Amino acid sequence: MGVPSVSTAVAEVLKENRPKVIEGVRWREEDGGAVFRVRLRPISEGEGEPHGLLGMVLDETERAKLEARVQRTEKLASVGKIASTLAHEIRNPLNAMKGAIAFLQTKFSNDVLLLEFTEIINEEITRLSAFVTTFLARARKAEPRFVSLDVNEEIRRALDFVGKQARPDGVSVTADLGLLPAVVADPGQLLQLFTNIARNAVEAMPVGGSLTVRTSIASAAEAWPGLPARRAGDGQASREAVRVEFHDTGPGIAEEIRGHLFEPFNTSKEKGTGLGLFISREIAEGHGGRLAVTSAPDHGTTVTVYLPVDGSHVPADIHHPAR
Template identity: 40%
Template sequence: MKLRFSISLKLLLLILPLVCMPIAIVGYSSIHASVERVNRLVRHEQMVEVRTSAQKINDVLYYCRLDLETICRLPVLEDYHIARSFRLDAEAEFNYENIINLFQDFIGRTTYYYQIRYLDRDGGELVRVGRDRDPIELDLPRNLELVGMAQDMGAEEIRMWDISYSQAREGYLIHYYKPYVCGWGEKAGVVVIDLDYQRIIEIIKNIHVGERGYAFLIDKSGRNIAHPYFKPYRYSLENYPDPSLRELVLEMMNGGADWRQYIFEGEEKVAAFSAVPATGWSLAVTVPSAELKKEAEAIRTRVVQVAAGAFVFALLGVSVLSYYLLRPVRNLVAATHQIAGGDLTHDIPVQSRDELGDLTHSFNRMVRNLSRIQHELVRSEKLISLGRLSAGVAHEIRNPLNAMKGAVVHMQRRRADDPLIQEYTQLVSEEIDRLNRFVTEFLYFAKQAQPVLMPTDINRLILSIQNLFGGHAREKGIHFKNQLADGLPLLKVDPQQIEQVLLNILINAVDAMPSGGRLTTSSSPFRSLDDKESEDRVRIIVEDTGIGIPAENLHSIFDPFFSTKDTGTGLGLPLSLGIIEAHGGVLQVQSKPGRGTAVIIELPMESNGKERRSGLEQEENPDR
């Protein structure tokens, strides 16, 4: 007994190894490489963070030095010094106000300046402008010390005093100072920028990498000047608790950027550092090594979870996939059973755009073709039966009609003075003529001649037929509108038969608009999107705005002798359909009651490009 595996089981046996084995292999490899990869990622994050923050601190200090140089070169200080030297009080007051405004402008440019001061040679504060309304007034000994150190400095030299804690500021300050040299080369005072160092400390405290990572800042002497847990100058080269930390600080003092491992308070850490060139400082961002191992362990756990989840997901995915893949197949199987039972009306909905969707679409097209062929076979059988009867029926009907016509004419001549006889014989004569036309159409329908193909300009043929209906259309208030494509090739058709088709269509359209309306005729090249192997065609659409065709009658309009008009024979559309099919074309009718009817004709197009239309004006005839 042979084992029978379902498609779902086959998919499961195929997809599970394809999904789970790569995940297991990649997971196994990633577990071993996780520590190195996490280290690389964290180091990169550290280096980006430390370089960004170091550059930010460097910009603050660099522009502080630049502003200090700019202030000392401004002529307003010279003017103020001269006015004070010669006791020109009014000018001194004016220049004092200018210096106040100048200092306020510099303070307003940055949040890192706490106050700017101008000291004389004796340490007295001539000008003091702070960010607060009441700036800090430092003690005179410190001012004297600043002035004393400035006397030993070069004219262009700028120095920075050690970090100091300010009770008034309730934070740390750094004093940047530069001697002011007057016009005759004398050191007339000192300009001091009190930098709000507390804000730089906040920058250091706000640097976080990982869960317990932090940053610290050292000066060019190796002293710790900013730390989230210690005050400035808490550690120096003489008292760092671990030799590895001291080695890190020495390497930071050399400038540049790098990574280094060290131990602090018994915990192994990894630090990335970068220099602050403006002052020779260096910034380090450190993270415990345990966090790196923790991340690696988290990756290991996630890999196991992903592998387990992939297995479960594969099971569910195969179940859902097999259901959706097999549902169209089941629908196709059910449809084949219905077709085998003779039902050609079943249409399977296309629910995807993949190969199964193409298969379903092709199956539906095959069923529609089978239905159309069956309908054509039935119609052909009817036509064959009509053809066999046409000659005898026409002979049997036309001979008596000719005799009746002769008798009516004879009676009209013999009783020409009798109005009653003339009235009734005229009615009989008209009915005999109508029956003769019906017999003629019937014979033409039953014995359709093969088309005599010749190159034909289809647009010109359409316009010539419209010219025939111009007067009749105007009387009924019908407006023609053309949308004929330029450059259509000459079609190899029978112009007389195609003219008969267009005449039948126009007659029906005009009759469907008793109160007037618009008749739109368009022509365009066309290729079926459903059938990629189909040939190029020309599509002609004749669309009216008439009363439309009821839905219950739409499927019968091509049946012989079916007509909704009192005077119709019911052979116009069947005859037109036969002509179009004899040309290898398609004739379709679409209609909505109350909105109008569209007749669509598709004719094969000759692909050679030698015979082309010379071009017709597609503008609407003003007489229509």
């Protein structure tokens, strides 16, 4: 059963003349939004009909986010334990298979058909090995190495990395990188975050299109819309954020899929793992940031990453031209 609307609850309180509490009322849900708990109490004289009501709204955004994060962490921890147990048993036969394939390709180097099919097997072995590696990386939960860095440089590295991989013909990549202050982040995790998003965008355009990556500064209100204005002098609400937008001109994401984008193992790709966006959001939130996705069929997809600016506000080195 969904959360009743506040207007419906108000009508019920006045009709039934009894208090009501509504949990999980959301505002601006498309932005990640805020979560509230609403208490309504009728105001009446004696046993008569209520002539008004008293309402109290409690902001429970942070608690809701914490609960969701704990649930995701517990789910990932369970998966990680399984991955750690099976990794050794899986990798040994995979390595043996790769060795056997290398031998066959050398021994029968003139057999075109054999080379074609062994290469397909080799690619699938590589994909499975990478899948296991991804599991282990999240299971081990290595402590991040935070340093002050240039987001633009990490984006260049990610785009270079994606560019060296197989890319559909007709896909162009443009970087519009603005002047940014530094952020404090783990370089390896940030590279993984940007690479995941860029690769997803490129793979979403098998018949061609364009990926545009833009960086700029965002206000705290945009980056963390769930934080009330009254806390503007404390924590994230008082800080600017670096905004990184990845916009592709692909087919967009169907409505029935958008609600499950961040669920692990949820993928529509034939060879996808369903962990890319799940891990990307974990990385963004682990850096005090946020990841948002907007998309519509035939209108492409925009993935936006918000990262808190380093408190020193020292401009990062951006002397390299955008590619």
